[in-house]
Amino acid sequence: MSSPSFFLELTVRDYECDMQGIVNNAVYLHYLEHARHEYLKYKGLNFAELTRDGIILVVKRSEIDYHHPLRSGDSFRVGCLIERVSPLRFAFVQQIYRLPDLRPILSARIIGTSVNRSGRPFLPDKIDLAFE
Amino acid sequence: MSSPSFFLELTVRDYECDMQGIVNNAVYLHYLEHARHEYLKYKGLNFAELTRDGIILVVKRSEIDYHHPLRSGDSFRVGCLIERVSPLRFAFVQQIYRLPDLRPILSARIIGTSVNRSGRPFLPDKIDLAFE
Amino acid sequence: MSSPSFFLELTVRDYECDMQGIVNNAVYLHYLEHARHEYLKYKGLNFAELTRDGIILVVKRSEIDYHHPLRSGDSFRVGCLIERVSPLRFAFVQQIYRLPDLRPILSARIIGTSVNRSGRPFLPDKIDLAFE
Amino acid sequence: MSSPSFFLELTVRDYECDMQGIVNNAVYLHYLEHARHEYLKYKGLNFAELTRDGIILVVKRSEIDYHHPLRSGDSFRVGCLIERVSPLRFAFVQQIYRLPDLRPILSARIIGTSVNRSGRPFLPDKIDLAFE
Numbered sequence: 001m002s003s004p005s006f007f008l009e010l011t012v013r014d015y016e017c018d019m020q021g022i023v024n025n026a027v028y029l030h031y032l033e034h035a036r037h038e039y040l041k042y043k044g045l046n047f048a049e050l051t052r053d054g055i056i057l058v059v060k061r062s063e064i065d066y067h068h069p070l071r072s073g074d075s076f077r078v079g080c081l082i083e084r085v086s087p088l089r090f091a092f093v094q095q096i097y098r099l100p101d102l103r104p105i106l107s108a109r110i111i112g113t114s115v116n117r118s119g120r121p122f123l124p125d126k127i128d129l130a131f132e
Numbered sequence: 133m134s135s136p137s138f139f140l141e142l143t144v145r146d147y148e149c150d151m152q153g154i155v156n157n158a159v160y161l162h163y164l165e166h167a168r169h170e171y172l173k174y175k176g177l178n179f180a181e182l183t184r185d186g187i188i189l190v191v192k193r194s195e196i197d198y199h200h201p202l203r204s205g206d207s208f209r210v211g212c213l214i215e216r217v218s219p220l221r222f223a224f225v226q227q228i229y230r231l232p233d234l235r236p237i238l239s240a241r242i243i244g245t246s247v248n249r250s251g252r253p254f255l256p257d258k259i260d261l262a263f264e
Numbered sequence: 265m266s267s268p269s270f271f272l273e274l275t276v277r278d279y280e281c282d283m284q285g286i287v288n289n290a291v292y293l294h295y296l297e298h299a300r301h302e303y304l305k306y307k308g309l310n311f312a313e314l315t316r317d318g319i320i321l322v323v324k325r326s327e328i329d330y331h332h333p334l335r336s337g338d339s340f341r342v343g344c345l346i347e348r349v350s351p352l353r354f355a356f357v358q359q360i361y362r363l364p365d366l367r368p369i370l371s372a373r374i375i376g377t378s379v380n381r382s383g384r385p386f387l388p389d390k391i392d393l394a395f396e
Numbered sequence: 397m398s399s400p401s402f403f404l405e406l407t408v409r410d411y412e413c414d415m416q417g418i419v420n421n422a423v424y425l426h427y428l429e430h431a432r433h434e435y436l437k438y439k440g441l442n443f444a445e446l447t448r449d450g451i452i453l454v455v456k457r458s459e460i461d462y463h464h465p466l467r468s469g470d471s472f473r474v475g476c477l478i479e480r481v482s483p484l485r486f487a488f489v490q491q492i493y494r495l496p497d498l499r500p501i502l503s504a505r506i507i508g509t510s511v512n513r514s515g516r517p518f519l520p521d522k523i524d525l526a527f528e
Contacts, residue, residue: 013430014443015288019281019336020183021444025191026161026279033157034409047410048417048468051152059157062196068251069190072283072444119200145298146311147420151413151468153312158411166277179278180285180336204312204415284447289455290425297421315416323421326460332515333454383464 006039007079009099012070022069029062032094032108035078039092043130054117055124060089061111067104075099082131088121089113090131138171139211141231144202154201161194164226164240167210171224175262186249187256192221193243199236207231214263220253221245222263270303271343273363276334286333293326296358296372299342303356307394318381319388324353325375331368339363346395352385353377354395402435403475405495408466418465425458428490428504431474435488439526450513451520456485457507463500471495478527484517485509486527 010031018024037047040057050057070076081093089111096105116122142163150156169179172189182189202208213225221243228237248254274295282288301311304321314321334340345357353375360369380386406427414420433443436453446453466472477489485507492501512518 013426014433015282015290015426015429017283017444018279019180019283019285020188020190021283021448024279025165025194026158029158029161030409030411033411037410046469048151048413052417056152058201059198061198062157062194064194066191066193073442145294146301147294147297147414147422149312149415150411151415151417153316153415156411162277162279165279169278178337180281184285205310283444284452289429289458290422293422293425312415320416322465323462325462326421326458328458330455330457 005079005081006035006042007077008035008038009075009077010034011075012072014072017072020069022071025066028064028066028096028106028108031076031078031096032092032110035080035094036092036110039080039082040130045127045130050127055122055127056115056117056119057112057127058115059110059112062108063110064106064108066106068098070096070098070105076105077102084131085111088123137213138167138174139209140167140170141207141209142166143207144204146204149204152201154203157198160196160198160228160238160240163208163210163228164224164242167212167226168224168242171212171214172262177258177262182259187254187259188247188249188251189244189259190247191242191244194240195242196238196240198238200230202228202230202237208237209234216263217243220255269343269345270299270306271341272299272302273339273341274298275339276336278336281336284333286335289330292328292330292360292370292372295340295342295360296356296374299344299358300356300374303344303346304394309391309394314391319386319391320379320381320383321376321391322379323374323376326372327374328370328372330370332362334360334362334369340369341366348395349375352387401477402431402438403473404431404434405471405473406430407471408468410468413468416465418467421462424460424462424492424502424504427472427474427492428488428506431476431490432488432506435476435478436526441522441526446523451518451523452511452513452515453508453523454511455506455508458504459506460502460504462502464494466492466494466501472501473498480527481507484519 016027077097079095083091085091092110094108114123114127148159209229211227215223217223224242226240246255246259280291341361343359347355349355356374358372378387378391412419412423473493475491479487481487488506490504510519510523
Protein backbone atom coordinates (compact mmCIF):
# COMPACT_ATOMS: atom_id res chain seq x y z
CA MET A 1 0.00 0.00 0.00
CA SER A 2 1.34 3.37 -0.99
CA SER A 3 1.98 6.24 1.42
CA PRO A 4 0.17 9.53 1.06
CA SER A 5 2.03 11.79 -1.36
CA PHE A 6 0.93 15.04 0.25
CA PHE A 7 0.71 16.00 3.89
CA LEU A 8 0.12 18.88 6.26
CA GLU A 9 1.47 19.28 9.77
CA LEU A 10 -0.89 20.74 12.35
CA THR A 11 -1.23 21.01 16.13
CA VAL A 12 -4.35 20.39 18.23
CA ARG A 13 -5.85 23.60 19.61
CA ASP A 14 -7.50 23.53 23.04
CA TYR A 15 -10.95 24.52 21.72
CA GLU A 16 -10.92 21.39 19.55
CA CYS A 17 -11.01 19.14 22.63
CA ASP A 18 -14.28 18.14 24.25
CA MET A 19 -15.26 17.23 27.80
CA GLN A 20 -13.36 13.92 27.47
CA GLY A 21 -10.18 16.02 27.06
CA ILE A 22 -9.63 14.58 23.58
CA VAL A 23 -10.23 15.92 20.10
CA ASN A 24 -13.95 15.66 19.28
CA ASN A 25 -14.80 13.23 16.46
CA ALA A 26 -16.26 15.93 14.25
CA VAL A 27 -13.04 17.95 14.44
CA TYR A 28 -11.12 15.22 12.60
CA LEU A 29 -13.47 15.86 9.66
CA HIS A 30 -12.24 19.45 9.72
CA TYR A 31 -8.60 18.33 9.72
CA LEU A 32 -9.26 15.94 6.83
CA GLU A 33 -11.18 18.57 4.83
CA HIS A 34 -8.47 21.16 5.40
CA ALA A 35 -5.79 18.72 4.15
CA ARG A 36 -7.90 17.88 1.06
CA HIS A 37 -8.37 21.56 0.23
CA GLU A 38 -4.65 22.26 0.67
CA TYR A 39 -3.93 19.27 -1.54
CA LEU A 40 -6.28 20.66 -4.20
CA LYS A 41 -4.50 24.02 -3.95
CA TYR A 42 -1.21 22.20 -4.53
CA LYS A 43 -2.82 20.68 -7.65
CA GLY A 44 -3.88 24.16 -8.82
CA LEU A 45 -7.52 24.08 -7.64
CA ASN A 46 -8.85 26.59 -5.11
CA PHE A 47 -11.96 25.32 -3.31
CA ALA A 48 -13.32 28.81 -2.54
CA GLU A 49 -12.89 29.95 -6.17
CA LEU A 50 -14.46 26.75 -7.48
CA THR A 51 -17.45 27.36 -5.18
CA ARG A 52 -17.80 30.94 -6.46
CA ASP A 53 -17.65 29.59 -10.04
CA GLY A 54 -20.49 27.14 -9.36
CA ILE A 55 -18.31 24.01 -9.18
CA ILE A 56 -19.42 22.38 -5.96
CA LEU A 57 -17.15 19.62 -4.66
CA VAL A 58 -19.15 17.37 -2.35
CA VAL A 59 -18.44 14.38 -0.16
CA LYS A 60 -20.64 11.35 -1.02
CA ARG A 61 -19.26 8.83 1.46
CA SER A 62 -16.77 8.76 4.31
CA GLU A 63 -15.25 5.72 6.04
CA ILE A 64 -13.12 6.54 9.05
CA ASP A 65 -11.29 4.29 11.48
CA TYR A 66 -10.33 5.97 14.72
CA HIS A 67 -7.23 4.25 16.14
CA HIS A 68 -6.15 6.52 18.97
CA PRO A 69 -7.26 9.95 20.20
CA LEU A 70 -5.32 13.19 19.87
CA ARG A 71 -5.03 15.46 22.91
CA SER A 72 -4.40 19.14 23.57
CA GLY A 73 -1.09 20.29 22.10
CA ASP A 74 -0.41 17.11 20.10
CA SER A 75 1.24 17.73 16.74
CA PHE A 76 0.21 15.54 13.88
CA ARG A 77 0.53 14.93 10.16
CA VAL A 78 -2.51 14.60 7.86
CA GLY A 79 -1.74 12.75 4.63
CA CYS A 80 -3.72 12.81 1.43
CA LEU A 81 -3.61 10.62 -1.68
CA ILE A 82 -6.15 10.60 -4.51
CA GLU A 83 -7.63 7.72 -6.51
CA ARG A 84 -10.11 7.69 -9.40
CA VAL A 85 -13.10 5.52 -8.44
CA SER A 86 -15.36 6.01 -11.47
CA PRO A 87 -15.76 8.57 -14.27
CA LEU A 88 -17.51 10.91 -11.84
CA ARG A 89 -16.13 9.90 -8.46
CA PHE A 90 -12.75 10.12 -6.78
CA ALA A 91 -11.49 8.93 -3.42
CA PHE A 92 -9.16 10.68 -1.02
CA VAL A 93 -7.19 8.19 1.05
CA GLN A 94 -6.14 9.98 4.20
CA GLN A 95 -4.24 9.14 7.36
CA ILE A 96 -3.42 11.05 10.52
CA TYR A 97 -0.21 10.23 12.43
CA ARG A 98 0.86 11.80 15.71
CA LEU A 99 4.24 13.52 15.73
CA PRO A 100 7.01 12.80 16.43
CA ASP A 101 6.27 9.12 17.23
CA LEU A 102 4.14 8.47 14.09
CA ARG A 103 1.50 6.67 16.15
CA PRO A 104 -1.48 6.01 13.81
CA ILE A 105 -4.44 8.14 14.87
CA LEU A 106 -6.96 7.74 12.09
CA SER A 107 -7.41 6.25 8.59
CA ALA A 108 -10.03 7.59 6.22
CA ARG A 109 -11.40 7.04 2.76
CA ILE A 110 -13.46 9.99 1.56
CA ILE A 111 -15.37 9.64 -1.71
CA GLY A 112 -16.33 12.82 -3.49
CA THR A 113 -17.79 14.15 -6.67
CA SER A 114 -18.43 17.48 -8.32
CA VAL A 115 -21.87 18.99 -8.97
CA ASN A 116 -23.26 22.28 -10.22
CA ARG A 117 -25.41 24.66 -8.13
CA SER A 118 -28.51 22.56 -8.95
CA GLY A 119 -26.83 19.42 -7.63
CA ARG A 120 -26.34 17.80 -11.08
CA PRO A 121 -23.06 15.96 -11.83
CA PHE A 122 -20.62 18.45 -13.33
CA LEU A 123 -16.94 17.58 -13.68
CA PRO A 124 -15.19 20.27 -15.73
CA ASP A 125 -11.88 19.39 -17.39
CA LYS A 126 -9.79 21.26 -14.85
CA ILE A 127 -11.14 19.04 -12.07
CA ASP A 128 -10.70 15.97 -14.19
CA LEU A 129 -7.08 16.78 -14.96
CA ALA A 130 -6.19 17.45 -11.34
CA PHE A 131 -7.23 13.92 -10.52
CA GLU A 132 -5.02 12.21 -13.10
CA MET B 133 -34.66 -3.44 7.39
CA SER B 134 -35.97 -1.94 10.60
CA SER B 135 -36.59 1.76 11.16
CA PRO B 136 -34.79 3.63 13.88
CA SER B 137 -36.68 3.32 17.14
CA PHE B 138 -35.56 6.65 18.52
CA PHE B 139 -35.34 10.02 16.86
CA LEU B 140 -34.75 13.71 17.47
CA GLU B 141 -36.11 16.61 15.45
CA LEU B 142 -33.75 19.53 14.86
CA THR B 143 -33.42 22.56 12.59
CA VAL B 144 -30.30 23.75 10.75
CA ARG B 145 -28.82 26.90 12.28
CA ASP B 146 -27.17 29.45 9.97
CA TYR B 147 -23.73 29.11 11.58
CA GLU B 148 -23.73 25.41 10.65
CA CYS B 149 -23.66 26.25 6.93
CA ASP B 150 -20.38 26.84 5.11
CA MET B 151 -19.39 28.93 2.09
CA GLN B 152 -21.28 26.50 -0.18
CA GLY B 153 -24.48 27.54 1.65
CA ILE B 154 -25.01 23.97 2.86
CA VAL B 155 -24.41 22.23 6.16
CA ASN B 156 -20.68 21.47 6.49
CA ASN B 157 -19.82 17.75 6.53
CA ALA B 158 -18.37 17.84 10.02
CA VAL B 159 -21.60 19.31 11.42
CA TYR B 160 -23.50 16.12 10.57
CA LEU B 161 -21.16 14.33 12.99
CA HIS B 162 -22.40 16.72 15.66
CA TYR B 163 -26.04 15.99 14.81
CA LEU B 164 -25.36 12.24 14.90
CA GLU B 165 -23.45 12.46 18.19
CA HIS B 166 -26.16 14.57 19.78
CA ALA B 167 -28.82 12.03 18.74
CA ARG B 168 -26.72 9.16 20.14
CA HIS B 169 -26.26 10.96 23.46
CA GLU B 170 -29.98 11.73 23.70
CA TYR B 171 -30.68 8.09 22.89
CA LEU B 172 -28.34 7.00 25.68
CA LYS B 173 -30.13 9.39 28.05
CA TYR B 174 -33.42 7.77 27.05
CA LYS B 175 -31.79 4.41 27.95
CA GLY B 176 -30.74 5.82 31.35
CA LEU B 177 -27.11 6.66 30.52
CA ASN B 178 -25.80 10.23 30.77
CA PHE B 179 -22.69 10.75 28.63
CA ALA B 180 -21.34 13.64 30.74
CA GLU B 181 -21.77 11.65 33.98
CA LEU B 182 -20.18 8.56 32.43
CA THR B 183 -17.21 10.70 31.39
CA ARG B 184 -16.86 12.09 34.92
CA ASP B 185 -17.00 8.51 36.25
CA GLY B 186 -14.16 7.43 33.95
CA ILE B 187 -16.32 5.49 31.51
CA ILE B 188 -15.21 6.85 28.16
CA LEU B 189 -17.47 6.01 25.22
CA VAL B 190 -15.47 6.29 22.02
CA VAL B 191 -16.16 5.97 18.32
CA LYS B 192 -13.96 3.36 16.61
CA ARG B 193 -15.32 3.55 13.07
CA SER B 194 -17.82 5.63 11.14
CA GLU B 195 -19.32 4.95 7.72
CA ILE B 196 -21.46 7.75 6.35
CA ASP B 197 -23.30 8.09 3.05
CA TYR B 198 -24.27 11.64 2.19
CA HIS B 199 -27.37 11.57 -0.03
CA HIS B 200 -28.47 15.18 -0.21
CA PRO B 201 -27.35 18.37 1.59
CA LEU B 202 -29.31 20.25 4.24
CA ARG B 203 -29.61 24.04 3.96
CA SER B 204 -30.26 26.94 6.30
CA GLY B 205 -33.57 26.60 8.11
CA ASP B 206 -34.22 22.99 7.05
CA SER B 207 -35.88 20.86 9.71
CA PHE B 208 -34.83 17.25 9.94
CA ARG B 209 -35.14 14.05 11.91
CA VAL B 210 -32.12 12.10 13.20
CA GLY B 211 -32.88 8.47 13.91
CA CYS B 212 -30.88 6.09 16.06
CA LEU B 213 -30.98 2.30 16.46
CA ILE B 214 -28.43 0.18 18.31
CA GLU B 215 -26.96 -3.20 17.46
CA ARG B 216 -24.48 -5.40 19.32
CA VAL B 217 -21.49 -6.10 17.07
CA SER B 218 -19.21 -8.05 19.43
CA PRO B 219 -18.82 -8.47 23.20
CA LEU B 220 -17.06 -5.11 23.38
CA ARG B 221 -18.46 -3.24 20.40
CA PHE B 222 -21.83 -1.84 19.45
CA ALA B 223 -23.09 -0.08 16.34
CA PHE B 224 -25.43 2.87 16.08
CA VAL B 225 -27.39 2.78 12.84
CA GLN B 226 -28.46 6.34 12.12
CA GLN B 227 -30.36 8.15 9.40
CA ILE B 228 -31.20 11.77 8.78
CA TYR B 229 -34.39 12.68 6.89
CA ARG B 230 -35.47 16.17 5.91
CA LEU B 231 -38.88 17.31 7.18
CA PRO B 232 -41.62 17.35 6.18
CA ASP B 233 -40.88 15.54 2.89
CA LEU B 234 -38.74 12.77 4.46
CA ARG B 235 -36.10 13.14 1.77
CA PRO B 236 -33.12 10.96 2.82
CA ILE B 237 -30.18 13.17 3.72
CA LEU B 238 -27.65 10.81 5.25
CA SER B 239 -27.18 7.20 6.42
CA ALA B 240 -24.57 6.30 9.00
CA ARG B 241 -23.17 3.34 10.86
CA ILE B 242 -21.13 4.38 13.87
CA ILE B 243 -19.22 1.69 15.76
CA GLY B 244 -18.28 2.43 19.32
CA THR B 245 -16.82 0.91 22.42
CA SER B 246 -16.18 1.86 26.02
CA VAL B 247 -12.75 2.37 27.59
CA ASN B 248 -11.36 3.61 30.89
CA ARG B 249 -9.22 6.72 31.31
CA SER B 250 -6.13 4.75 30.25
CA GLY B 251 -7.80 3.68 27.02
CA ARG B 252 -8.26 0.02 28.06
CA PRO B 253 -11.54 -1.76 27.19
CA PHE B 254 -14.00 -1.27 30.05
CA LEU B 255 -17.66 -2.12 29.60
CA PRO B 256 -19.43 -1.90 32.97
CA ASP B 257 -22.74 -3.75 33.38
CA LYS B 258 -24.84 -0.61 33.12
CA ILE B 259 -23.48 0.03 29.63
CA ASP B 260 -23.89 -3.59 28.70
CA LEU B 261 -27.52 -3.68 29.81
CA ALA B 262 -28.41 -0.49 27.93
CA PHE B 263 -27.37 -2.19 24.73
CA GLU B 264 -29.56 -5.25 25.15
CA MET C 265 -34.47 48.19 32.20
CA SER C 266 -36.73 46.40 29.77
CA SER C 267 -36.79 42.65 29.24
CA PRO C 268 -36.05 41.13 25.88
CA SER C 269 -39.20 40.93 23.79
CA PHE C 270 -38.17 37.82 21.89
CA PHE C 271 -36.54 34.65 23.11
CA LEU C 272 -35.55 31.14 22.13
CA GLU C 273 -35.24 28.13 24.38
CA LEU C 274 -32.32 25.79 23.71
CA THR C 275 -30.40 23.01 25.46
CA VAL C 276 -26.62 22.57 25.65
CA ARG C 277 -25.34 19.73 23.47
CA ASP C 278 -22.36 17.70 24.67
CA TYR C 279 -20.15 18.66 21.72
CA GLU C 280 -20.51 22.31 22.74
CA CYS C 281 -18.61 21.69 25.99
CA ASP C 282 -14.83 21.88 26.12
CA MET C 283 -12.20 20.20 28.27
CA GLN C 284 -13.32 22.29 31.27
CA GLY C 285 -16.70 20.51 31.00
CA ILE C 286 -18.45 23.82 30.34
CA VAL C 287 -19.75 25.49 27.20
CA ASN C 288 -16.82 26.99 25.28
CA ASN C 289 -16.86 30.82 25.07
CA ALA C 290 -17.12 30.85 21.29
CA VAL C 291 -20.25 28.68 21.41
CA TYR C 292 -22.20 31.44 23.18
CA LEU C 293 -21.59 33.56 20.07
CA HIS C 294 -23.38 30.83 18.11
CA TYR C 295 -26.32 30.84 20.52
CA LEU C 296 -26.55 34.64 20.32
CA GLU C 297 -26.30 34.66 16.52
CA HIS C 298 -28.93 31.95 16.21
CA ALA C 299 -31.32 33.94 18.43
CA ARG C 300 -30.69 37.12 16.39
CA HIS C 301 -31.41 35.29 13.14
CA GLU C 302 -34.59 33.75 14.53
CA TYR C 303 -35.60 37.19 15.74
CA LEU C 304 -35.02 38.61 12.25
CA LYS C 305 -37.15 35.78 10.82
CA TYR C 306 -39.90 36.75 13.25
CA LYS C 307 -39.59 40.31 11.88
CA GLY C 308 -39.88 38.97 8.31
CA LEU C 309 -36.17 38.94 7.39
CA ASN C 310 -34.40 35.72 6.41
CA PHE C 311 -30.62 35.95 6.92
CA ALA C 312 -29.79 33.31 4.27
CA GLU C 313 -32.03 35.01 1.67
CA LEU C 314 -30.60 38.42 2.50
CA THR C 315 -27.09 37.00 2.00
CA ARG C 316 -28.08 35.55 -1.38
CA ASP C 317 -29.56 38.95 -2.32
CA GLY C 318 -26.27 40.71 -1.49
CA ILE C 319 -27.45 42.26 1.77
CA ILE C 320 -24.72 41.33 4.21
CA LEU C 321 -25.54 41.83 7.88
CA VAL C 322 -22.32 42.13 9.84
CA VAL C 323 -21.34 42.48 13.47
CA LYS C 324 -19.21 45.58 14.15
CA ARG C 325 -18.78 45.29 17.91
CA SER C 326 -19.67 42.84 20.66
CA GLU C 327 -19.59 43.37 24.40
CA ILE C 328 -20.27 40.25 26.44
CA ASP C 329 -20.33 39.70 30.20
CA TYR C 330 -20.05 36.08 31.23
CA HIS C 331 -21.77 35.61 34.60
CA HIS C 332 -21.91 31.85 35.05
CA PRO C 333 -21.09 28.89 32.78
CA LEU C 334 -23.59 26.52 31.21
CA ARG C 335 -22.93 22.78 31.40
CA SER C 336 -23.93 19.68 29.46
CA GLY C 337 -27.71 19.25 29.34
CA ASP C 338 -28.56 22.70 30.74
CA SER C 339 -31.61 24.30 29.20
CA PHE C 340 -31.55 28.03 28.72
CA ARG C 341 -33.36 31.01 27.24
CA VAL C 342 -31.69 33.46 24.85
CA GLY C 343 -33.43 36.83 24.72
CA CYS C 344 -33.13 39.46 22.04
CA LEU C 345 -34.17 43.12 21.91
CA ILE C 346 -33.23 45.63 19.24
CA GLU C 347 -32.26 49.30 19.50
CA ARG C 348 -31.37 51.84 16.82
CA VAL C 349 -27.90 53.26 17.53
CA SER C 350 -27.39 55.50 14.51
CA PRO C 351 -28.81 55.83 10.97
CA LEU C 352 -26.67 52.87 9.88
CA ARG C 353 -26.16 50.90 13.08
CA PHE C 354 -28.41 48.89 15.36
CA ALA C 355 -27.76 47.07 18.63
CA PHE C 356 -29.06 43.73 19.76
CA VAL C 357 -29.34 43.57 23.53
CA GLN C 358 -29.22 39.91 24.47
CA GLN C 359 -29.30 37.87 27.66
CA ILE C 360 -29.00 34.19 28.42
CA TYR C 361 -30.75 32.73 31.47
CA ARG C 362 -30.53 29.14 32.65
CA LEU C 363 -33.82 27.28 32.97
CA PRO C 364 -35.77 26.70 35.10
CA ASP C 365 -34.03 28.79 37.80
CA LEU C 366 -33.44 31.88 35.57
CA ARG C 367 -29.85 32.18 36.79
CA PRO C 368 -28.19 34.88 34.64
CA ILE C 369 -25.56 33.29 32.41
CA LEU C 370 -24.53 36.05 30.03
CA SER C 371 -25.38 39.61 28.95
CA ALA C 372 -24.44 40.91 25.54
CA ARG C 373 -24.68 44.00 23.39
CA ILE C 374 -24.01 43.25 19.74
CA ILE C 375 -23.75 46.17 17.33
CA GLY C 376 -24.36 45.46 13.67
CA THR C 377 -24.79 47.09 10.34
CA SER C 378 -25.63 46.11 6.80
CA VAL C 379 -23.24 46.25 3.84
CA ASN C 380 -23.25 45.16 0.20
CA ARG C 381 -20.93 42.53 -1.28
CA SER C 382 -18.17 45.15 -1.63
CA GLY C 383 -18.39 46.02 2.06
CA ARG C 384 -20.04 49.45 1.50
CA PRO C 385 -22.87 50.56 3.85
CA PHE C 386 -26.17 49.42 2.37
CA LEU C 387 -29.34 49.52 4.43
CA PRO C 388 -32.33 48.79 2.18
CA ASP C 389 -35.78 49.88 3.38
CA LYS C 390 -36.84 46.41 4.40
CA ILE C 391 -33.97 46.21 6.89
CA ASP C 392 -34.66 49.71 8.08
CA LEU C 393 -38.33 48.98 8.70
CA ALA C 394 -37.63 45.79 10.61
CA PHE C 395 -35.65 47.82 13.10
CA GLU C 396 -38.39 50.32 13.86
CA MET D 397 -0.29 52.52 23.25
CA SER D 398 2.02 49.54 23.24
CA SER D 399 2.01 46.81 20.62
CA PRO D 400 1.31 43.22 21.54
CA SER D 401 4.48 41.52 22.69
CA PHE D 402 3.47 38.05 21.56
CA PHE D 403 1.85 36.91 18.37
CA LEU D 404 0.88 33.85 16.36
CA GLU D 405 0.58 33.57 12.59
CA LEU D 406 -2.34 31.52 11.27
CA THR D 407 -4.26 31.01 8.03
CA VAL D 408 -8.05 30.86 7.57
CA ARG D 409 -9.30 27.34 6.84
CA ASP D 410 -12.29 26.90 4.52
CA TYR D 411 -14.50 25.29 7.18
CA GLU D 412 -14.15 28.46 9.27
CA CYS D 413 -16.06 30.50 6.66
CA ASP D 414 -19.84 30.71 6.72
CA MET D 415 -22.47 31.22 4.02
CA GLN D 416 -21.35 34.84 3.63
CA GLY D 417 -17.96 33.49 2.48
CA ILE D 418 -16.23 35.19 5.42
CA VAL D 419 -14.92 33.91 8.74
CA ASN D 420 -17.86 33.44 11.14
CA ASN D 421 -17.83 35.78 14.16
CA ALA D 422 -17.56 32.95 16.66
CA VAL D 423 -14.42 31.63 14.96
CA TYR D 424 -12.50 34.78 15.89
CA LEU D 425 -13.09 33.82 19.52
CA HIS D 426 -11.30 30.56 18.75
CA TYR D 427 -8.37 32.40 17.18
CA LEU D 428 -8.16 34.75 20.17
CA GLU D 429 -8.40 31.88 22.68
CA HIS D 430 -5.75 29.89 20.86
CA ALA D 431 -3.38 32.89 20.90
CA ARG D 432 -4.01 33.42 24.64
CA HIS D 433 -3.30 29.77 25.39
CA GLU D 434 -0.10 29.84 23.33
CA TYR D 435 0.89 33.01 25.12
CA LEU D 436 0.31 31.30 28.48
CA LYS D 437 2.45 28.37 27.29
CA TYR D 438 5.20 30.85 26.44
CA LYS D 439 4.88 32.15 30.01
CA GLY D 440 5.17 28.59 31.36
CA LEU D 441 1.47 27.87 31.93
CA ASN D 442 -0.28 25.01 30.14
CA PHE D 443 -4.06 25.53 29.97
CA ALA D 444 -4.88 21.80 29.71
CA GLU D 445 -2.64 20.94 32.70
CA LEU D 446 -4.10 23.82 34.73
CA THR D 447 -7.59 22.49 33.98
CA ARG D 448 -6.59 18.98 35.11
CA ASP D 449 -5.15 20.50 38.29
CA GLY D 450 -8.42 22.29 39.06
CA ILE D 451 -7.25 25.76 38.10
CA ILE D 452 -9.99 26.99 35.79
CA LEU D 453 -9.17 30.09 33.76
CA VAL D 454 -12.38 31.75 32.70
CA VAL D 455 -13.38 34.71 30.58
CA LYS D 456 -15.52 37.25 32.47
CA ARG D 457 -15.96 39.90 29.78
CA SER D 458 -15.06 40.35 26.13
CA GLU D 459 -15.14 43.53 24.07
CA ILE D 460 -14.47 43.04 20.39
CA ASP D 461 -14.41 45.49 17.50
CA TYR D 462 -14.67 43.89 14.09
CA HIS D 463 -12.95 46.15 11.53
CA HIS D 464 -12.80 44.01 8.40
CA PRO D 465 -13.62 40.37 7.64
CA LEU D 466 -11.10 37.62 6.89
CA ARG D 467 -11.74 35.31 3.93
CA SER D 468 -10.72 31.81 2.89
CA GLY D 469 -6.94 31.44 2.65
CA ASP D 470 -6.12 34.78 4.31
CA SER D 471 -3.06 34.68 6.55
CA PHE D 472 -3.15 36.77 9.68
CA ARG D 473 -1.33 37.61 12.89
CA VAL D 474 -3.00 37.42 16.32
CA GLY D 475 -1.28 39.54 18.95
CA CYS D 476 -1.58 39.23 22.69
CA LEU D 477 -0.54 41.54 25.54
CA ILE D 478 -1.51 41.16 29.18
CA GLU D 479 -2.49 43.77 31.78
CA ARG D 480 -3.37 43.42 35.47
CA VAL D 481 -6.85 44.89 36.05
CA SER D 482 -7.38 44.08 39.74
CA PRO D 483 -5.94 41.62 42.28
CA LEU D 484 -8.07 38.85 40.78
CA ARG D 485 -8.58 39.97 37.19
CA PHE D 486 -6.34 40.38 34.19
CA ALA D 487 -6.99 41.64 30.68
CA PHE D 488 -5.67 40.30 27.41
CA VAL D 489 -5.40 43.05 24.81
CA GLN D 490 -5.51 41.35 21.42
CA GLN D 491 -5.44 42.41 17.80
CA ILE D 492 -5.73 40.57 14.53
CA TYR D 493 -3.95 41.94 11.42
CA ARG D 494 -4.15 40.47 7.95
CA LEU D 495 -0.86 39.49 6.33
CA PRO D 496 1.07 40.72 4.51
CA ASP D 497 -0.67 44.12 4.29
CA LEU D 498 -1.27 44.46 8.08
CA ARG D 499 -4.86 45.59 7.51
CA PRO D 500 -6.54 45.73 10.95
CA ILE D 501 -9.16 42.97 11.22
CA LEU D 502 -10.19 42.98 14.86
CA SER D 503 -9.34 44.51 18.25
CA ALA D 504 -10.29 42.78 21.47
CA ARG D 505 -10.06 43.20 25.21
CA ILE D 506 -10.71 39.95 27.06
CA ILE D 507 -10.98 40.06 30.83
CA GLY D 508 -10.35 36.84 32.69
CA THR D 509 -9.95 35.39 36.11
CA SER D 510 -9.09 32.08 37.71
CA VAL D 511 -11.49 29.93 39.75
CA ASN D 512 -11.46 26.48 41.32
CA ARG D 513 -13.78 23.63 40.29
CA SER D 514 -16.55 25.08 42.49
CA GLY D 515 -16.32 28.42 40.73
CA ARG D 516 -14.69 30.27 43.67
CA PRO D 517 -11.88 32.77 42.97
CA PHE D 518 -8.56 30.92 43.10
CA LEU D 519 -5.40 32.56 41.83
CA PRO D 520 -2.39 30.40 42.75
CA ASP D 521 1.06 32.02 42.81
CA LYS D 522 2.11 30.50 39.50
CA ILE D 523 -0.75 32.26 37.73
CA ASP D 524 -0.06 35.45 39.60
CA LEU D 525 3.61 35.45 38.64
CA ALA D 526 2.89 34.80 34.97
CA PHE D 527 0.90 37.99 34.87
CA GLU D 528 3.62 40.25 36.28
